[in-house]
Amino acid sequence: MQLKSYLTNAIIWLKLPLLFNYVDNAMKNQHLPEPVTAADRVLLEIQRAIVEGEIAAGSKISEPELAKRFDLSRAPLREALARLERCHLIERTPNAGARVVKLSVAGLVSLYQLRETLEGMACRLAATQMTDEEIAEVQQLLDQHLSTQRVREGESYYQEAGDVDFHYRVIQGSKNPYLINILCDELYYLVRMYRVQMGMNGPRVSRAFDEHKAIINAIANRDGELAELLMRRHIGASRINIEKHLSIKGKDHGTST
Amino acid sequence: MQLKSYLTNAIIWLKLPLLFNYVDNAMKNQHLPEPVTAADRVLLEIQRAIVEGEIAAGSKISEPELAKRFDLSRAPLREALARLERCHLIERTPNAGARVVKLSVAGLVSLYQLRETLEGMACRLAATQMTDEEIAEVQQLLDQHLSTQRVREGESYYQEAGDVDFHYRVIQGSKNPYLINILCDELYYLVRMYRVQMGMNGPRVSRAFDEHKAIINAIANRDGELAELLMRRHIGASRINIEKHLSIKGKDHGTST
């Protein structure tokens, strides 16, 4: 059991350079001034471990075990667990402990329903709230992502980073702090968990770029309604894509329901 | 200072019977199986204190002081603070402590923008997801609320309780766990804080009942689009109502910005 864990570790570490690149990117751009306290650091570690599947979905979380593993007390660890619960990566029941969330078709549908609505709203607001500079920056970023993606075909992490970055910018552009908090802090880690564990990299890459460009163009034209519609469609397509993979993999090793 | 606190306490205690009624009602109907651990209990206490204004908006939270006041250690208190941050009642900065959130026009607008979108979505989903029994129950509840409200004119807590109850039922009717979590656990305490501290009880009471009835009727007719539209309008009207009070009170004792 411990041995198996080490094996999983080894596999994960091979992926780490790419991961770090992604995390660095995220940290640089996004509002993560965090790694100042020990709880913050271990939070990032465990978040990554859960999203990557290093800590299996549905498995029980043992506080003493994790404390030993990261070599710190249970106090900051519990702080980290509280935040993990906040972004729906674990579920706690009083006096019974915490479990990593299970992936399911129903959960995916619920999550993406919400994303459609919320990111649609973000687009609508962004169309009136973003400055011309911010919009130009996003357009420039899209081209940049496209070129790096062409250089490194098949590197799904780059696509992932680019996609997250685009959505992040638009959400920030809404200038609504509560909306930003929900999407960037509470929902996105779970979204990434579905995408990473379902191995998303497929043929949607180039299509996604086109859709991104159409959305930012609508925002640039200050057409909020169109931007909202396009974003909802974009996320809907993404959901169907993942749903296909999930229903297949679900039959393989019972991660569904 | 301590004396003033006692005075405030005395005033608050006078309101408590009504409060308990409200809380009981909420606990009975809503998913609050909580008060099992000490942290849960103190969480409810502090939540109430903040929403009621017993702990002033914008004031600093001292962990040792609160620990002494509620006669428990800092460990469960920090757990409670973590959850308070989750529902946006306090804001924490690392190594600097927590402050109670400030009420502002900008914050109100952002919050109600989000409510419009999310509760609109809830209505749309509820129109297809609620069972006939659930719908009938809500309709029955509305009449019940109306009669108790007529008996006790001016008792704002009853109106508050009835309003919260109605919205709660519709949100639950969406059957989307993430949506339910955001609205009922993360946003509603802040919404109540705005309403309570702005002293909302005015002439909107009877109009609100009519609007509620129209919404549930649309849901009963399985007309999701109409239900969504009516709910958005309903919340928008409520926002304007509070906004008026807030801008007035804001000028009086500077709670704005």
Place this chain on the structure above:
DNA sequence: AATCGCTTGATTGTCGACAATGCAACTAAA
């Protein structure tokens, strides 16, 4: 043989004390 109750083990919840960090007042120099 099956079920109920008890006991044991482990896990979570809570506590008090220590360490580290940040804030503020005070001093001294320009």
Place this chain on the structure above:
DNA sequence: TTTAGTTGCATTGTCGACAATCAAGCGATT
């Protein structure tokens, strides 16, 4: 008088140990 530096204090972050609660295994009883 103002500003920079320093010192002291208060608050937060972290730690290890204890208490309460839950789960499971064993034994006794019907």
